[in-house]
Amino acid sequence: MDKDHYLERLVRKLETNSPLQSEERDQLLRLPLVLKQFEAGHDIVSEGERTKNCCLVAEGLVCRYKIVGDGQRQILSLHLPGDIPDIHSLLIEQMDHNLGTLTAATVGIIPHEAVRILTRSYYRIAEAFWRETLVEAAIYREWMVGIGRRSAPSRIAHLFCEFITKMTAIGLSDGKTCELPLTQPEIADALGLSTVHMNKKLREIRQAGLVRLRSNKLTILDWKGLCQLAEFDPDYLHLREASSKK
């Protein structure tokens, strides 16, 4: 029953980039939260649904994705604990994509109404959530550039750079190594590649001594080299610390 802990993680994330007053912080920590468990590979919310709740990722890895006509999947974003990936459902009625788990996950269900009361009462809270959605849009832009204009090796490297940077920002990595609980088909679907091709190029990256990746454990062996291959510049993540990291 770690509800408080999960909300704290949310607040910590918001406060990293948006100032909150102590009353606002308290109100956020008092949000009603119903925890729900999901197995890996299951949908939390599906395309076309209209919900009255939003979902705080408490544990596990969650993604947005769409399926195209011929059955191919495009993963659109990855969401770590502390994210509310469907906060947009506050203002946009209908889901235009799916939200699903990549690992077993715990999700905190929060009624829209509870959030709406806060965003309408405290403009700083509204701005904090708004800002999160804007950073997400910045990540979309970066992914779009990758899928549209970067080579396969560069995209793979970029995913690693971004993932470990985000994990580090929420304290789940030391910046050198972290869990990467994605199968290769999932990585391929995030990058707009086929599994086979992704596997072959990943092998090259490994053989070039840039990373190690085994049984969902990612280790960066050559951060500079990896960033160079990826043309990774963490500015687009708009993390306060990330710029200093460089």
Place this chain on the structure above:
Amino acid sequence: MDKDHYLERLVRKLETNSPLQSEERDQLLRLPLVLKQFEAGHDIVSEGERTKNCCLVAEGLVCRYKIVGDGQRQILSLHLPGDIPDIHSLLIEQMDHNLGTLTAATVGIIPHEAVRILTRSYYRIAEAFWRETLVEAAIYREWMVGIGRRSAPSRIAHLFCEFITKMTAIGLSDGKTCELPLTQPEIADALGLSTVHMNKKLREIRQAGLVRLRSNKLTILDWKGLCQLAEFDPDYLHLREASSKK
């Protein structure tokens, strides 16, 4: 000196999807606006900049884009009159991409402070702008799916469907024909394709009798066929009318 007209267009767009009270509408119409002219192909705001203003597109076609290491460009979004493509700069200090003109354009410069006073005083105004940025994110997702998982012809068709739908929504098209002031290299850069390949596949679409495109005039000859090729479903644009159109 059509400042009022341009602000009205903004308000009309916001009100299509977000309810506003008459006082809020009036406040928006009273926003200070300094008009500025740009030639085609010039930057309005560049990557790395920190501005104290945002830009209302008054006339012309504007886009976001990024340039990658080898000089290739990815166009990330298109912006029609009534858009404020850099409203995010209210909350995110640094531009992570460029904002440039595709045609000659008139842009209304609005100080952040003026907007911020409104969004902080009237939660409906904040929500209206927030919602616009969320719809933009939905469009990013759709583009990402296209670039990552759709064939070249499908992507081209999708661009046409989306563009004419958006133009129709703001009254600049009858749904059958409209201006499409993009060169083929620009279309290619929006779709993550090379100019040559884009040209060849466009030819096929034309020969299939789906569209006519000459001297920046787009005419839809077979809307159903085009939508089918594009797998276009306007739901993601979250326009109130669009769903009924289908």
Place this chain on the structure above:
DNA sequence: CGTGTGCTTGAATACGATCAAATGCGGTGG
């Protein structure tokens, strides 16, 4: 009537997809 810009076309090449199969590995049950 020449010139430039954007469009079109062809040929060669490369990158990534698809198809098919083998390998490795963790977990389960004999």
Place this chain on the structure above:
DNA sequence: CCACCGCATTTGATCGTATTCAAGCACACG
């Protein structure tokens, strides 16, 4: 402990789509 199963990863071969390079064309504009 070992055999087997299922899943993820790896590999090879072939095919197709898209890129690159290079040239020619067409129309608007001076």
